Amino acid sequence: MTVSDLPIERLSIHQVTLMQCDFRESIECFARHGVHQTAIWRDKLNEIGLDEAVRILQDNDMTVNALCPGGLLTEIDDKSFNAALDLNRRWIDQSAALGADSLVIITGGLADGETNLAAARDRALEGFFRLIDPARAVGIRLAVEPLHPMVCGGRSVISTVANALDLLDDLGADDVFGLAVDSYAVWWDLALSDQLARAGARLLHFHASDWLRDTKDVRFDRGMPGDGMIDNRQIRGWMEKAGFSGPVEVEIFSRDHWWQHPADEVVRTIVDRRATHL
């Protein structure tokens, strides 16, 4: 399978990739290197507030693919569960104000001491149901993102594209829900190409980074595309064969390496790798 080169217009860089920057610095850095798409990290948004964020995005001609992460709806007691729903309604409205296509949602993990994945999955399903009307009202898609099995229990009980599609089938609201596929989370799955074909029009987002052979942390040691074991271009090809034509959003959590480098060097490296590894 030959996959065409990725034009710069389809390159997006997730704000979390520049954790060393504040909101404004990250957006200005992307723009300085000709990248005009991003995904917004909630913590960074909270630092400066919605109005200021919107101004910075407009000043830099920046398109927002998504706000991340929402969901986290596996609380057991009603009070906490309802509080989490309220937060999600707020994040949906924020997504709309940012001009984003989607709020990316993850299920949340197991409660303390809990070992029942199916029960946690059912609580998230119930929570996601309750977000259908608020999302429809403002035209925001909810993109369910499977996370890597090594964070199952802590952050998400949905670990494969197949698991996520089963959840979408149960939700039965494909005008609202879709899928965010992060290559780092699912690259190991020998069934991936089949499941991406099954996903079809439900493919809303593609996040890319790389798996390092000597991975030192289960959350914060992702690699730059090209430095590890993931064939991101092949996965993009499978997505495109299934109908996807959206941006490639590079999203690198790298506490001890890339988050310690100058932002311009990080973004320049990503732009360079576009030609060879995205």
Place this chain on the structure above:
Amino acid sequence: MTVSDLPIERLSIHQVTLMQCDFRESIECFARHGVHQTAIWRDKLNEIGLDEAVRILQDNDMTVNALCPGGLLTEIDDKSFNAALDLNRRWIDQSAALGADSLVIITGGLADGETNLAAARDRALEGFFRLIDPARAVGIRLAVEPLHPMVCGGRSVISTVANALDLLDDLGADDVFGLAVDSYAVWWDLALSDQLARAGARLLHFHASDWLRDTKDVRFDRGMPGDGMIDNRQIRGWMEKAGFSGPVEVEIFSRDHWWQHPADEVVRTIVDRRATHL
């Protein structure tokens, strides 16, 4: 689903759980606590040699479930691939000499710089084919073990029970091949119960440990059953519903915790947890 308590006669402890012991110390410690089944770790066997190992096992009335790990058959160049095959033939013969039921095999990972999982999987498939005759000749089963996706690429390109069963289907030799299911590797899979049902009589081994919420290492930070997020008893129940009646082999890689504790304390804890968490 109610799952019956596990009798001590069905408890096995994998030798790797006592990495702080030499071969003899580990076997004697198991026997001292009434545990008379184990799985042998190759490195420990190599320390003392086959004849001495067999004597120690007989002296302690110890049944050997399996020798681990074999396989590792993803080498690209013919010379290395053939050398790996030779090693496996030797491990098969050693398994027979130990009176083991199986050699547990993992595929091996990607070559340096390689990003093609399907190609690595095909090389392992070819290697496994070549082991059919040697295994049949001595009556040793080859138990394919999926490893956790976080070691995909480094140790195994088979990460789910479904992936492993597809491989067994391709091998078409169910008198030789079967499955070793390690709860640590596959607990996160929402399709697990269905896939164990699909496996049926191919379920040869069940390894148990626990997933710690604050996992600090991708290979060597496993927990004691009961200390984490895995419902080992439920998974055993699914195995038994599919026809499995073999031992529960507790296998804990824990470099900074359990490998630093006195062996008797580790084994006593496992025996205690049998009543509540296995």
